[in-house]
Amino acid sequence: MTYKPVSRKAPARVEFPIRRTLPCLILLIACSAMLAQNPGASPAAAGGSSVRATHILGLQGVSKSAGGNLSIEGDALKFQKTEGAAAQVPISSIQDVSLGVEDRQVGGVPLAVGRAATPYAGGRVIGLFSHKKYDTLTLEYLDADGGLHGAIFEISKGQAEGFKDALVAKGAHVKVEGQTAAASTPEVKK
């Protein structure tokens, strides 16, 4: 009795790219969805006078995108970087505090590369799941020479309102309210 050798790989060759990319795609979507969750939001921090924040720009002596802890200590607003020195702003010098809502993609460069490398436009599907909403806290304050400064912080969604209230209670001035709706304005022309 003779047996003819039969190649088992031959029929599977057509399905190979799909078999290989589908698990990768599912894994990427799952990872991005997990990243889009809100790990920093703790119920204790919400509405309190200390929140986790990312400095976007404006604070003297603090680099852009620096992570840290934003807190009210005495009569000053303090941003303590995760590693490094702290920066302080006297609350009495704050001229305006305003809130906003932004939406951004998570995962940084690694996920962006993953999205670009995903075949069959799978990166777009990942993009649908890998975004996160966050609050922005914008401060305008004066320095000792009277110069106007502006600082923007990114705070986990839902925490900025309580922090703003705490700042106002400590004596920070507020000029305008309710400008967060501007984000949804489609187009405004002069």
Next chain:
Amino acid sequence: MKTNKLLFAAFMLTAFLAYSLSMSAQAANPKSGKSSGAPQWSVQVDKVDPGDVILESAFRVAIYENLLDEMAKTKRFKQVFRSGDHHAADVPDLLILKTTVQKYTAGSETRRTVTTVSGATKLKVSSQLTTKDGKVVLEKVVDGNVRFFGGNLRATHNLAHNIGTQIKESTLPPPNPATAEGSIERTMEASAGSVSTSEMDVR
């Protein structure tokens, strides 16, 4: 085989010649706008005026802060002052940079990622350099957009960078008040890609 070697050598020689020619051309045309020991203006960056446009405060503040950075980077000014700085009052040769928002289109990073063609954040501002007594020295309309990569606030960085580039490439009148009434450059339309500049004398 020998022909291939000859072709390769000829290609390398051509590439070397082209490179050396481009380098010498760059050396012959130094960048305009660099200070040459002449008296310099100082600049005070004014608060961003949102005009009639509803603009989030984060954008307004980001434009202001990015403008301060970019003005320092141009190296056209002796000192850069913030709005309201008391020291600016004592400076004789001071220009004030006024920025008024003309148009703002809110974008979305997610829409940009998913669709590529939509979701762009667009900003268009009128930027004026004026003297203390309100004389307009330079006026330009500048865009700052984010079309593909980056967050929405990146539009403010691009906008400030474009304003800085415009100022760097412009000819400012000398700070001496006697000659300051010379040429006033006025550009009605200038965008990131194409810049049109026209000069006119104001007496």
